[in-house]
Amino acid sequence: MAKFLRNDLVVLAIFAVVVLAMPIWLQPLGAGYPDLLQRFAIYGIFAIGFNILFGLTGYLSFGHAAFLGVGSYAAVWSFKLLSLNVIPAVMLSIVVAGLFAAVIGFICLRRSGIYFSILTLAFAQMSYNLAYSVLTPITNGETGLRVLRADPRVIDGMLGVDAKGVLVTDLFGISMSGYSGFYFCAAMLIIGFFFAMRIMRSPFGMMLKAIKSNQNRMSYTGFNTRPYALAAFVISGMYAGLAGALLAATDPLAGAERMQWTASGEVVLMTILGGAGTLVGPFLGAGIIKYFENIFSAFNQQALNQAFSFLPEWLQDIVVGVISPFVGEGWHLTLGVVFMLIVIFLPGGLMEGFRRLGRLFTSGGNGPDRRKAASPAAQPQAAE
Amino acid sequence: MSGIKDGVSRRGLMKGGAAAAAIGTAPLVFSRRAWAEKFRNDPGNAKSIKLGFNVPQTGAYADEGADELRAYKLAVKHLNGEGDGGLLTTMKPKSLKGNGVLGKKVEYVTGDTQTKSDAARASAKRMIEKDGVIMFSGGSSSGVAIAVQSLAQEMGVIFMCGLTHSNDTTGKDKRRYGFRHFFNAYMSGKALAPVLKETMGGERKAYHLTADYTWGWTQEESIKNSTEALGWKTVKAVRTPLGAGDFSQYITPVLNSGADVLILNHYGKDMVNSLTQAVQFGLRDKQVNGKSFEIVVPLYSRLMAQGAGKNIKGILGTTNWNWSLKDEGSKAFVKSFGQEYGFPPSQAAHTCYVQTLLYANACEMAGTFYPPEVIKALEGFKFDGMGNGPTEYRAADHQCFKSVLVVKGNEKPTSKFDLLEVVKEVPRSEVEYDPKIFGGELGPYKV
Numbered sequence: 001m002a003k004f005l006r007n008d009l010v011v012l013a014i015f016a017v018v019v020l021a022m023p024i025w026l027q028p029l030g031a032g033y034p035d036l037l038q039r040f041a042i043y044g045i046f047a048i049g050f051n052i053l054f055g056l057t058g059y060l061s062f063g064h065a066a067f068l069g070v071g072s073y074a075a076v077w078s079f080k081l082l083s084l085n086v087i088p089a090v091m092l093s094i095v096v097a098g099l100f101a102a103v104i105g106f107i108c109l110r111r112s113g114i115y116f117s118i119l120t121l122a123f124a125q126m127s128y129n130l131a132y133s134v135l136t137p138i139t140n141g142e143t144g145l146r147v148l149r150a151d152p153r154v155i156d157g158m159l160g161v162d163a164k165g166v167l168v169t170d171l172f173g174i175s176m177s178g179y180s181g182f183y184f185c186a187a188m189l190i191i192g193f194f195f196a197m198r199i200m201r202s203p204f205g206m207m208l209k210a211i212k213s214n215q216n217r218m219s220y221t222g223f224n225t226r227p228y229a230l231a232a233f234v235i236s237g238m239y240a241g242l243a244g245a246l247l248a249a250t251d252p253l254a255g256a257e258r259m260q261w262t263a264s265g266e267v268v269l270m271t272i273l274g275g276a277g278t279l280v281g282p283f284l285g286a287g288i289i290k291y292f293e294n295i296f297s298a299f300n301q302q303a304l305n306q307a308f309s310f311l312p313e314w315l316q317d318i319v320v321g322v323i324s325p326f327v328g329e330g331w332h333l334t335l336g337v338v339f340m341l342i343v344i345f346l347p348g349g350l351m352e353g354f355r356r357l358g359r360l361f362t363s364g365g366n367g368p369d370r371r372k373a374a375s376p377a378a379q380p381q382a383a384e
Numbered sequence: 385m386s387g388i389k390d391g392v393s394r395r396g397l398m399k400g401g402a403a404a405a406a407i408g409t410a411p412l413v414f415s416r417r418a419w420a421e422k423f424r425n426d427p428g429n430a431k432s433i434k435l436g437f438n439v440p441q442t443g444a445y446a447d448e449g450a451d452e453l454r455a456y457k458l459a460v461k462h463l464n465g466e467g468d469g470g471l472l473t474t475m476k477p478k479s480l481k482g483n484g485v486l487g488k489k490v491e492y493v494t495g496d497t498q499t500k501s502d503a504a505r506a507s508a509k510r511m512i513e514k515d516g517v518i519m520f521s522g523g524s525s526s527g528v529a530i531a532v533q534s535l536a537q538e539m540g541v542i543f544m545c546g547l548t549h550s551n552d553t554t555g556k557d558k559r560r561y562g563f564r565h566f567f568n569a570y571m572s573g574k575a576l577a578p579v580l581k582e583t584m585g586g587e588r589k590a591y592h593l594t595a596d597y598t599w600g601w602t603q604e605e606s607i608k609n610s611t612e613a614l615g616w617k618t619v620k621a622v623r624t625p626l627g628a629g630d631f632s633q634y635i636t637p638v639l640n641s642g643a644d645v646l647i648l649n650h651y652g653k654d655m656v657n658s659l660t661q662a663v664q665f666g667l668r669d670k671q672v673n674g675k676s677f678e679i680v681v682p683l684y685s686r687l688m689a690q691g692a693g694k695n696i697k698g699i700l701g702t703t704n705w706n707w708s709l710k711d712e713g714s715k716a717f718v719k720s721f722g723q724e725y726g727f728p729p730s731q732a733a734h735t736c737y738v739q740t741l742l743y744a745n746a747c748e749m750a751g752t753f754y755p756p757e758v759i760k761a762l763e764g765f766k767f768d769g770m771g772n773g774p775t776e777y778r779a780a781d782h783q784c785f786k787s788v789l790v791v792k793g794n795e796k797p798t799s800k801f802d803l804l805e806v807v808k809e810v811p812r813s814e815v816e817y818d819p820k821i822f823g824g825e826l827g828p829y830k831v
Contacts (some may be wrong), residue, residue: 030514033509033510033513033514034509034513035509035514036510036514039506116739124794129625132596132625133596133623133625136596136623140595141596141597142527142595142597142598142625142626143501143527143530143531143597143598144501144502144527144531146531146534149825168538177538178513216761251505251509251535253501253502253505253531255500255501255502257501257502257503258502273447294506294507294510298493298494298495298507298510298515299497303493328494329441329442329496381407
């Protein structure tokens with residue numbers, strides 16, 4: 001079984017099936033509706049891209065949301081100026097986010113560790129504040145950039161495509177809202193996953209891991225590490241740009257809040273929650289956080305009372321009273337507890353949990369001894 | 385470890401059960417779509433309908449959001465024939481019977497907009513796609529209202545705006561599926577200007593601090609236009625980010641600008657902070673150009689007045705509704721809201737409550753939940769007894785027209801809720817305008 005899973009194509013095929021079947025298997029969990037599915041796929045791409053930088057090189061960027069925001073703005077401008085088709089928007093966003101990442105990366109990568117993190121955070125916060133103030137002609141500030149009927153849309157105009165009634169983005173006539181939008185995002189996710197896998201398995205990926213384990217040693221052996229780190233930074237910026245473009249494609253509105261530092265922190269949480277340095281982990285983490293944000297936050301007193309209506313009334317009141325701070329507005333609390341538990345008991349994220357479970361089944365009672373060896377967080381995790 | 389295994393299997397069982405239920409009910413969905421006029425989230429033969437209430441529960445407008453949610457819950461109660469009926473007893477003309485809507489019980493789901501367009505749209509999409517709401521409502525930020533209103537049009541689900549005051553909501557960004565009961569910045573300017581002239585004279589120099597989004601922009605523009613028509617000059621207009629918290633860096637320049645009136649185009653916690661800081665900086669005690677310095681807050685609410693405390697005394701502004709009004713509708717609403725929650729409702733609560741009732745009433749009038757018919761029932765609907773006197777939903781831009789209140793921070797409040805004093809009730813005819821001045825188009829009935 002383990003050997004079988006080591007084959008990349010098999011992993012990719014399983015991943016593709018699981019992702020494409022999400023509308024079916026997430027239905028019983030209450031998450032099988034297009035908007036959330038799209039978010040799973042989009043933030044999956046974002047986290048997988050972030051993992052190329054953080055998981056492989058160990059550079060912790062606290063400003064990745066800036067690239068997501070830049071990607072969104074680029075995509076909406078493409079919808080406004082070029083065409084409502086998503087293909088030019090996606091390409092433009094990746095290019096713009098990549099260029100932006102190259103500039104920021106070039107400056108930030110002069111430092112490492114906490115200084116690098118602070119620099120990226122500063123840049124992201126700067127972009128966020130610029131989007132609200134000086135750059136409002138480009139970003140439309142707080143209101144957000146929207147697609148309007150009066151926009152030029154040069155390519156659509158040349159081809160004689162006229163958006164009638166409602167302005168919805170499309171892929172050669174297929175509307176990008178609802179399930180078709182999800183399948184487009186899912187296809188992008190699978191492609192992104194494939195590239196991430198190729199990068200991890202390549203000599204280039206090995207270089208990145210070498211940067212993480214000991215950058216000094218690597219420079220002593222004659223490698224200049226910075227071009228490698230910069231390449232990783234730009235690649236992960238492009239992933240973020242793609243995610244931003246897809247956010248805009250499924251919902252043609254770009255707001256500056258996408259660039260806020262909380263959004264940057266979120267992708268860090270996703271990656272650590274799922275397992276930094278693993279292939280599937282970041283996607284898993286993204287899914288869990290988005291699930292909490294959208295499903296847990298919607299439970300209200302009424303829903304809880306309904307769920308526990310089978311209990312006697314006094315017991316129902318107690319149970320609802322205990323649970324209600326953790327759902328609805330309090331979903332952050334639940335997420336925080338889960339995150340703490342995972343960081344304390346499973347430093348390698350959920351993927352480490354699965355690995356331990358797997359080991360438990362394959363080698364019976366040997367589990368505890370091996371667990372000790374695997375637990376220190378600082379150790380680089382094997383790409384799974 | 386065995387504990388974990390048990391947990392998984394139990395969850396598995398629940399999943400299986402839910403899946404079976406989903407599969408079991410799936411054919412019903414298809415069969416009922418087969419014969420009815422097709423539209424999204426058709427309740428069909430279901431015994432209940434769901435409404436979505438999408439309000440800010442976090443952020444600069446959270447206080448308003450909490451009060452809106454209270455009002456929605458009360459409206460649902462009254463629609464289902466529980467409680468004392470509230471405005472159902474005073475509304476004229478009325479098609480509602482107090483047995484739900486078209487005989488179906490009303491249920492609701494809630495969401496948090498976080499005062500962010502992105503989050504609001506995600507939350508609204510969840511309500512529409514997952515919970516199957518037939519109508520959704522909410523507000524407190526015009527940016528959010530405009531963003532979800534266009535979503536409403538794309539999805540074909542009616543959106544009843546809550547508190548949104550930007551001219552754009554029913555102006556250049558109006559939509560066929562969006563309706564606004566609240567007044568707008570243009571009306572505020574029109575109503576406020578004569579009172580400003582009376583109290584402050586015709587030669588003033590104004591300095592604007594403006595929340596940097598659609599509402600702030602349009603309010604600044606409207607107030608500028610109507611004060612400049614009085615002969616006032618506008619010294620400067622500075623944009624401030626929403627939710628800034630600290631406004632001292634924006635207020636210091638006002639002191640040396642030569643202006644003698646500060647106009648705060650802020651709302652919610654932003655207004656509380658900027659006003660409090662402006663007063664702390666001694667602006668109101670200053671004499672500029674031989675006149676005493678004044679502060680104006682064009683859009684007022686009791687919740688904000690509560691937050692700003694004694695700083696609001698004597699400050700002028702406008703409001704959509706105030707609980708101290710003495711007409712039948714206002715009295716009935718204040719009474720049932722007070723009985724339920726122990727304090728009077730805010731204007732945000734009032735508009736949200738009224739919007740829910742108006743939607744339900746339109747469904748009864750149309751005899752169906754089919755959105756194009758409900759929209760036609762609402763367009764041009766004239767009603768009374770809802771707290772603002774005779775009101776009309778103008779068909780051309782889905783904006784309600786009614787009288788506007790000019791209010792002043794109460795100098796001698798008799799209770800901790802008695803914070804606003806109504807200076808003038810400006811009749812509808814003085815604030816009405818031609819819908820063409822803002823441009824925009826409503827779009828199609830059928831999507």
